[in-house]
Amino acid sequence: MNWLLRAIYFIFAAYSLSVGAVENSGDIIKRGEYLSHLGDCVACHTNKDGKPMAGGLELKTPFGALYSTNITPDEKTGIGRYTFEQFDRAMRKGVAADGHNLYPAMPYPSYSKMTTDDMHALYQYLMFGVAPVEQKNIPSQMKWPYNMRWGLSFWNILFGGSKPYIQDSAQSSQWNRGAYIVQGMGHCGSCHTPRGLLFQEKAMSQDGSNGKYFLSGSTVDSWHAVNLRNLWTAPEIVTFLKTGKNQHATAYGTMTEVIGLSTQHFTDEDLMAMAIYLKSLSNESDAQMQPILAVEKSQLYKTKNGLSYYQFCSTCHLSDGKGVPKVFPPLAGNKSILSDDPTSVIHVVLSGWRSTETKTNHRIVGMPEYGSLDDAELAGIISFIRSSWGNSAPAVTPNQVKAVRDQLQLEIATKSKFVTPRFSKMLDKTNSSQLVYGMRLMSETGVLLPDHVGNSLNCSSCHTNAGTVANASPYIGVAAQFPAYAPRAGKVIDLEDRINGCFKRSMNGKALAKDSNEMKAMIAYMNWVNGPYQKGDQIPGRGVGKIDKALMPNVDNGKVVYQAQCAVCHGNNGEGVKKADGRYAFPMVWGDESFNLGAGMARTYTAAAFIKQNMPMGHNTKFPLGQGGSLTDQEAVDVAEYFSHMGRPDFTDKSKDWPNGEKPKDARY
Template sequence: MNRTTRYLLVVGVAVAAGLAWFVTRTPHSPLDNQTPAAATPELIQRGEYVARLGDCVACHSTPKGAPFAGGYEMATPMGSIFTTNITPDPQTGIGRYSLADFDRAVRSGVAADGHRLYPAMPYPSYAKYSDEDIRALYAFFMHGVKPVQQANQPGKIAWPLNIRWPIALWNAMFAPQGAYQDKAGQDALWNRGAYIVQGPGHCGSCHTPRGLAMNEQGMDESSPRYLSGALLDGWYAPSLRQDPNTGLGRWSEGEIVQYLQNGRNVHSVVTGTMTEAFNNSTQYMTDHDLAGIARYLASLPGDPQRDGPAWDPARAQALTASDMQKPGAANYVAKCSSCHGIDGRGQGQWMPPLAGASSSMAKHSATSINVALNGSDRVVAQGMPDAYRMPPYRNQLNDQEMADVLTFIRSSWGNQGGPVTPAEVAELRERTRAASSNPIILQMR
């Protein structure tokens, strides 16, 4: 063995050893060796509210299961995974987790036994949780949640994609660490909103486009891609920036609060996974926190180049005789106009408008198709199921008819969304199902 070969061998061994150390090391927690605070009723209640902010119940519970016992199947591009039991059961849950173990799982994505969590768990966002909120969250899960003995289900991800150690490298590139720090030059309300949106609320998990490595293309307002809209599970999560067509550019701060508090406003009603977020999370937030979220979102500039010419409300006029000659017009009048109007303006906050709606303006047609095919899940505000919901039309319209009526909607009243093809309808028809008309309430205790 010559000198060069020996040198390369030594370097290779050193690199391999360093890589092995890096991917198997236990991340540091600022709460290492700290004793949990006394679990007072006030701290447990605070932790329950923090869990509401993070919407933990939506993923770690099932409609017929015990709170936080896991078992919810989540589809990913690599295959399905099942959420875990996070009740304080010592055998199958997190009952043996120390405060630091809990912190590492939530903010770093590393379980107590050292295995890496898939980033379907939004720890890249949860990394911004404050130490105080982690302590409160720990108190709630250890003392406010009933332990449930329920074994975790293995995922359905095939080898080699189910190997976990590469996640450590993914984390190093795409999961920044560190609790949220107030931004200088912004007031307390803005910073509170930024903390919730970027951290516990993990809004970017749905509303920020992802790269080839399934990483969010921005984690805060420093990136123009952050919260600029993204495709997700057969839906298009719209921009939360000040884009007048596809985002919140025409919404006041008060209307943002109303949407998060009531599930609807004059512009839109919650649909898709946002229904779950509303039913289980945003409606429980305090007025101050909702105002902070609205203030922060209202500060994010839109992108005219991406969003296109601003929609003109004057274009939302009653259909003319020539409009009625277009494919899809007759079905719109027969099946849609009684709620959404001949002018597409809807009926206040109860029947959302289609004229100028973000789903009608977005180049991605997924939400338009999904809602028309499957209808909307039941919105439950303050314990009362909504009396108004979009019915499914998957059994009433074939792919061509559905494509025609959606193309008509997305090209009428000044809408700029563009055409929908029968193939797009067929693809979503195959992999989605009709929304449930039953109200789904996930209990926290």
């Protein structure tokens, strides 16, 4: 059909799309565009960095590779010559205009449920609302015998498209709307319904969308799509589909694309209709949602798996597994974590994750890649998560981790010069209780020593993960360097003096008695984490890195950077972020409960170096905390100047500092 004939068709179709209603061409195209979001057309028919709807995206299957086709209105390579009847047949029956059978990677069994009006509107949008792109289609690379398309004729007889959706008169209009989207254009079953021997959705071969297999969960391409029959409350489902997160979970894997390209564009009415329908498939009422239980402290601190979780996961997901609202997802009660098939959680832990960007959620959060940990370590961490805080799911084995690692073709990273000490190894020592206590004093300083901490910080606020992260003021090799001359004190100090300096400055508190059990535990821990290093050794990852001190700070830009990169964890006004129990998940960075003027972080260039290497945390997939790498030196200096010079407590002994005249240029006094 040439452009003139299509234009004539469009004029007449505009007046005949729905009985008793007259729509202009703009309305029809707009409705068709919305329907394309319902069908998530752009996700499959747009290659990475390619033009919209021009195809070319590789779709891996167990039988070989397929490449999505060009569905722009280009007459040479796209669907520009398709009549409506040919388009309708392709959408409902999986038969292209030239008569060849489409592979059911194209979810035509689901699209067949569309109404005729919706099919017309979608056709109009693709023909007149999408720019034509001349781009040749890539031939499929299916293995024999799956490359013989004639066999699909028999597949279609068994599992092909059905009639348009039929309303259930026993259900509400809202329920029916949700069923229409989920079963039809939304094609949720394509990922969330398990496949049979002939790669059909099992619901197709059982009792349809009402069968027990429909949306019961399935594993595809190293991701496990969760059981949708037993999800959250309807409002929580809506929030997840609109923003990519809710109080229970955050989208991962291909679901981030579904939300980013599709469901975030749905109307609130359609999202709620879907949620009402999905909730009706479950036997669990909203009132039956299970409470989150506290993890046994003995499991967290006295088992190797618990200590591994504490070291590598609790910074973001917290010791209670509840995560940080609107930032880091909870693990307690997270149904993705609890799936019988642990493929997805293994996949995420191995290769990392980044949240989806939506209209209501512009700040992308990342999870680090933990593929550098061996299979046994990862199996232990995942097993701990699946059995804590009321979670109850089978343990994961190292062989299961290895299987997913092999599917992803990931290798265990070669060891770097900086070797991360493992908390779990403390349990091998005769003084393990003292070492674990010392580590906890570093990580939970304010909770365990409330009389000595006067603000919202812990030692780990600056010495990340209890001093085990490179370029985040690690403790590796530090104990061996003391006693040492300290320019700020103007004399030789011991390790206890150095620790007490942090209590008085960074934590705006009081010194510990040197012979106290707490000080002895902290010293024992620092001696353990010191490793093999001796005084004067070159220690990889020591300190916080370097920053160009010749850079002049721009406070105005620093405010902009802070709001864009820092406020999500530290608050718009530096007030920090608190947990449900009122304790701080992330500390204040200015104000009465922040560090005082005597702290190292009150100095612009010291703070800038730390920020450049370590902040924002959870921004990318870098091991171990997804930290750093997103700010330039100038931006780091700008934001450091901005927040370090905001109001904060004074340091009463400041007149005693640098008695020998070695004061740095960025000192606050």
